[in-house]
Amino acid sequence: MSTTGSQPTAEIGVIGGSGFYSFLDDIEEVRVDTPYGPPSDPIAVGELAGRRVAFVPRHGRDHRFPPHRIPYRANMWALRSLGVRQVLAPSAVGSLTPDYGPGTLAVPDQLADRTSGRDQTYYDDGAAVHVSFSDPYCPTGRRTAVDAARAADWPPVDRGTLVVIEGPRFSTRAESQWFASQGWTLIGMTGHPEAVLARELALCYTNLCLVTDLDAGIEEGEGVTMQEVLRVFGENTGRLRTLVADVVKALPAERTCPCASALDGMKLPLELP
Numbered sequence: 720m721s722t723t724g725s726q727p728t729a730e731i732g733v734i735g736g737s738g739f740y741s742f743l744d745d746i747e748e749v750r751v752d753t754p755y756g757p758p759s760d761p762i763a764v765g766e767l768a769g770r771r772v773a774f775v776p777r778h779g780r781d782h783r784f785p786p787h788r789i790p791y792r793a794n795m796w797a798l799r800s801l802g803v804r805q806v807l808a809p810s811a812v813g814s815l816t817p818d819y820g821p822g823t824l825a826v827p828d829q830l831a832d833r834t835s836g837r838d839q840t841y842y843d844d845g846a847a848v849h850v851s852f853s854d855p856y857c858p859t860g861r862r863t864a865v866d867a868a869r870a871a872d873w874p875p876v877d878r879g880t881l882v883v884i885e886g887p888r889f890s891t892r893a894e895s896q897w898f899a900s901q902g903w904t905l906i907g908m909t910g911h912p913e914a915v916l917a918r919e920l921a922l923c924y925t926n927l928c929l930v931t932d933l934d935a936g937i938e939e940g941e942g943v944t945m946q947e948v949l950r951v952f953g954e955n956t957g958r959l960r961t962l963v964a965d966v967v968k969a970l971p972a973e974r975t976c977p978c979a980s981a982l983d984g985m986k987l988p989l990e991l992p
């Protein structure tokens with residue numbers, strides 16, 4: 720169903736990644752325009768256990784946006800304009816350690832940006848805004864996700880550093896070994912700038928990482944392929960969707976985390992939606 724009249728609202732946003740192109744059953748589709756163009760797809764808004772949820776697949780339903788072309792700013796802006804304040808972001812990631820094999824769930828607590836040339840800020844002009852980003856993820860969202868995964872009998876890796884590469888190619892063995900030597904444990908292509916854009920809008924952001932492969936530097940075979948990523952993701956989709964739903968249900972409605980006050984006292988050059 721498409722909405723043209725009064726716009727529905729949502730409190731929690733879910734950004735689906737590779738293999739995660741839809742989420743809710745009974746939805747209203749909302750076309751939101753933003754100063755950064757349209758989001759990846761119309762936003763699907765619906766209800767889950769009494770919580771209002773907005774869903775957008777970051778690559779589009781047909782996976783037409785490669786990671787370096789995703790309209791990250793439009794996606795996050797559109798979610799906020801619907802009322803969203805907490806964002807859950809499931810992602811397919813590679814592992815940089817043999818300890819975390821395919822099927823592992825990880826909730827990283829750190830991020831290392833190795834992207835280049837992506838639009839990574841809303842504050843380009845008019846005033847300098849520097850948000851704190853030492854802890855890029857929401858502590859409440861992370862704790863809720865870790866607890867929900869444990870309760871679902873899917874014990875997660877409850878920390879770790881996600882390095883985000885520009886892509887769309889996968890890493891060489893040398894690059895991958897270098898990332899691992901830094902102590903970084905997970906690798907993906909979309910966690911940046913998603914996390915920082917959420918912080919720049921004072922949104923909570925939690926990355927739920929499903930390991931689909933061992934990255935090239937630690938793998939003994941042919942290296943990573945897109946087919947392998949999508950196959951392993953497909954094998955784990957059911958429990959990941961259930962977990963996202965569990966986290967939606969368990970997220971505290973009231974925000975007491977630092978993300979909520981990320982912009983307090985700052986003079987912003989634009990009006991947030």
Ligand SMILES: CSC[C@H]1O[C@H](OP(=O)(O)O)[C@H](O)[C@@H]1O
Nearest residue numbers: 736737786810811907908909948
């Ligand atoms: C489909 S292979 C690589 C692709 O998968 C991951 O996507 P997402 O983070 O949206 O789940 C990775 O970041 C790449 O975009």
Ligand SMILES: Nc1ncnc2[nH]cnc12
Nearest residue numbers: 811812813906907908934
């Ligand atoms: N090995 C890998 N490198 C980058 N992004 C990924 N997404 C899933 N697996 C990946």
